Amino acid sequence: MKLDRLFTSTLTFNSTTPYHQTTWQVIQSYIQLTKPRIILLLLITMAASMEMAAKGHVDPWFLLIALVSGTCAAGAANTINCLYDRDIDFAMERTRHRPLPSGRIQPHDALLFAIALTLISFTLLAVFANLLSASLAMVGILVYVLVYTHWLKRHHSQNIVIGGVAGAIPPLVGWAAVTGDLSWAAWCLFVIVFLWTPPHFWALAMMIQDDYAKVNVPMLPVVAGNETTARQIFAYTLILIPVTLLLGYPLDVMNLLYPLIALVLGGIFVHKAWLLMQSPSNLELARSLFKYSIVYMMLLSIGIVIDCLPITYSALNRISGIINLLN
Numbered sequence: 504m505k506l507d508r509l510f511t512s513t514l515t516f517n518s519t520t521p522y523h524q525t526t527w528q529v530i531q532s533y534i535q536l537t538k539p540r541i542i543l544l545l546l547i548t549m550a551a552s553m554e555m556a557a558k559g560h561v562d563p564w565f566l567l568i569a570l571v572s573g574t575c576a577a578g579a580a581n582t583i584n585c586l587y588d589r590d591i592d593f594a595m596e597r598t599r600h601r602p603l604p605s606g607r608i609q610p611h612d613a614l615l616f617a618i619a620l621t622l623i624s625f626t627l628l629a630v631f632a633n634l635l636s637a638s639l640a641m642v643g644i645l646v647y648v649l650v651y652t653h654w655l656k657r658h659h660s661q662n663i664v665i666g667g668v669a670g671a672i673p674p675l676v677g678w679a680a681v682t683g684d685l686s687w688a689a690w691c692l693f694v695i696v697f698l699w700t701p702p703h704f705w706a707l708a709m710m711i712q713d714d715y716a717k718v719n720v721p722m723l724p725v726v727a728g729n730e731t732t733a734r735q736i737f738a739y740t741l742i743l744i745p746v747t748l749l750l751g752y753p754l755d756v757m758n759l760l761y762p763l764i765a766l767v768l769g770g771i772f773v774h775k776a777w778l779l780m781q782s783p784s785n786l787e788l789a790r791s792l793f794k795y796s797i798v799y800m801m802l803l804s805i806g807i808v809i810d811c812l813p814i815t816y817s818a819l820n821r822i823s824g825i826i827n828l829l830n
């Protein structure tokens with residue numbers, strides 16, 4: 504597999520079919536190319552990291568600029584992934600209607616779009632935040648494109664474990680943008696997203712493994728079967744819970760609310776993974792786990808933000824004051 508596939512305008516399918524579209528349809532196609540729903544969750548993890556780093560005092564304009572930069576970096580990474588994978592995307596039912604395989608966007612236009620997004624992202628972060636956060640965003644793009652998409656996705660069943668590093672980088676970008684460096688707490692958030700990725704993706708891969716098998720992508724359920732995949736999913740969710748609690752103790756960057764939220768959300772995650780491990784061929788359980796993985800990461804990040812807000816801190820102080828009075 505060569506990287507020059509990014510620059511060739513045709514592959515094994517007809518990607519140059521003339522396609523008539525209105526301006527709004529063209530805009531929609533470009534937005535689709537960036538996989539916007541995935542970006543939203545990436546941004547939520549990044550925002551949580553920023554609030555944690557600033558103890559709930561991030562300037563709203565700075566937050567906005569950082570999130571726009573994050574959107575551009577992730578959008579660029581996803582666009583290049585769509586460009587590289589347009590042959591297998593054409594062959595799979597789930598992805599056949601994406602802008603490149605369906606011919607709504609031409610490969611060279613997608614490449615220019617990705618380059619523009621990359622430049623915007625780097626410039627915004629370098630100018631309004633710092634060079635460390637800008638460089639980390641570039642590392643995110645490189646890991647996703649080179650390590651995951653190019654080297655691992657089509658060649659190794661642990662592709663998404665190592666490739667998951669890319670999806671875990673936005674919290675590092677967020678923390679670095681606020682503080683100019685990286686602390687243990689930032690790395691802890693990185694590890695949380697890293698450990699969350701295999702259960703998130705393998706649950707989905709169990710449902711769509713026939714598609715992956717058809718295009719010879721060695722996702723774990725295709726290569727090792729549902730039983731092994733469900734066991735590995737369970738192991739990752741189990742390790743995830745204590746790691747989420749590290750933010751409370753010993754890192755001490757969270758108050759009391761966060762550990763409670765992390766325990767409840769983690770308990771549900773492990774329970775769902777346990778049920779799947781008991782019946783690995785039950786794809787309804789896999790679907791439920793995949794959907795919950797998204798809710799989990801969203802609520803955990805929101806939990807971090809709420810816990811960091813000064814208003815939560817003063818409310819908790821007031822409650823503990825009342826409890827002390829009652830005693």
Ligand code: HEM
Nearest residue numbers: 540541544545548663666667670671696700704707797800
């Ligand atoms: C290497 C790591 C990852 C892989 C291989 C992966 C793979 C996937 C795939 C194949 C889908 C289905 C997309 C579709 O149907 O078009 C999906 C959905 C999703 N992923 Fe991931 N993912 C990864 C990491 C992440 C990360 C780090 C996040 C955010 C923190 C994330 C958030 C989401 C969300 C929100 C959806 C649902 C999108 C929708 O509603 O259509 N993913 N993921």
Ligand SMILES: CC(C)=CCC/C(C)=C/CC/C(C)=C/COP(=O)(O)OP(=O)(O)O
Nearest residue numbers: 541576577580581640643644669670672673
């Ligand atoms: C800081 C920074 C820029 C980080 C980039 C992080 C990033 C874009 C993560 C995306 C993870 C993801 C959606 C993988 C799916 O790819 P896939 O090719 O397996 O999915 P597909 O089969 O749906 O195309």
